């Protein structure tokens with residue numbers, strides 16, 4: 001009796017909680033700040049959250065890189081990692097990027113309420129081997145992914161996910177990828193485990209075919225497109241960059257998300273660099289009212305020059321808002 005009453009009240013309680021949250025944030029009238037996002041953790045370079053400057057005038061996301069559904073051999077590094085059919089394992093630097101480090105980071109910015117942490121899935125390689133998307137079946141992959149990721153996301157108090165698969169198996173067609181990822185994101189949202197999601201495609205035909213199909217079927221599930229503009233040629237000009245922006249904004253139109261612009265501080269990154277006109281392009285997009293945010297790959301590399309361009313980017317986004325003193 002009690003149980004069934006609790007069950008029948010549950011949807012009402014959830015709805016009431018959701019309405020209360022919406023009302024509070026709308027009533028407080030706080031305008032959303034410009035968005036800045038930064039990948040962190042892929043290179044085990046000892047960088048930690050506290051090292052990266054956070055401007056109070058932006059909304060700031062760390063994106064942990066990566067959780068991957070591959071397992072490495074426990075003792076023999078010459079045996080290549082194996083796909084696990086959606087059972088995700090952590091591949092970031094877990095010595096510094098711990099649950100308590102996330103709690104401390106969020107706590108530090110609690111009063112300003114402008115920081116979140118996301119988790120990126122996939123990435124280019126796992127231990128030197130392509131992190132190729134592999135699924136034995138849609139149902140099995142989604143079920144394993146929801147279980148394993150729910151565990152990681154709740155343990156670390158992570159707020160959202162980013163999809164960054166860059167290689168796809170022969171059997172993992174755009175349709176299969178779209179169903180696996182779309183159902184995963186929808187499932188994690190329904191469980192209340194995540195509140196936002198992004199994709200991170202780049203200009204490659206196979207990659208665009210897979211993310212394009214995901215966008216057609218599940219575009220409404222996504223908030224941002226971290227388009228990897230730094231995967232274009234290193235001689236990209238400002239006008240070419242703006243052309244690419246138009247092309248990709250057209251491609252990822254009509255869903256729930258906006259295309260963000262990004263640059264790389266990784267020596268392996270190309271594209272239009274911050275010292276070479278990236279901010280001129282941003283200024284033009286902002287003038288057109290089309291600058292939706294900036295993201296950076298990656299904190300691990302930016303540590304070498306003391307996060308110089310993270311400061312420039314956040315100051316640029318924050319405009320007149322008071323912020324860094326140095």
Ligand SMILES: *[C@@H]1O[C@H](CO)[C@@H](O)[C@H](O)[C@H]1NC(C)=O
Nearest residue numbers: 043044045046047093095096
């Ligand atoms: C990270 O720090 C540990 C402990 O201080 C040190 O042993 C290791 O060499 C450092 N790694 C890098 C890549 O700097």
Ligand SMILES: *[C@@H]1O[C@H](CO)[C@@H](O)[C@H](O)[C@H]1NC(C)=O
Nearest residue numbers: 072073074075076077127128
């Ligand atoms: C692969 O992983 C093993 C075990 O984790 C590690 O010892 C080895 O250095 C890694 N190899 C590469 C190429 O990263």
Ligand SMILES: *[C@@H]1O[C@H](CO)[C@@H](O)[C@H](O)[C@H]1NC(C)=O
Nearest residue numbers: 129130131132166167168206
């Ligand atoms: C890794 O993926 C790329 C493209 O996605 C492909 O060209 C390359 O052959 C793959 N490498 C291996 C070892 O499979």
Ligand SMILES: *[C@@H]1O[C@H](CO)[C@@H](O)[C@H](O)[C@H]1NC(C)=O
Nearest residue numbers: 232233234235236237240270
């Ligand atoms: C830019 O670099 C690409 C190769 O990455 C080359 O094909 C192209 O000709 C270059 N363009 C200019 C204008 O130099």
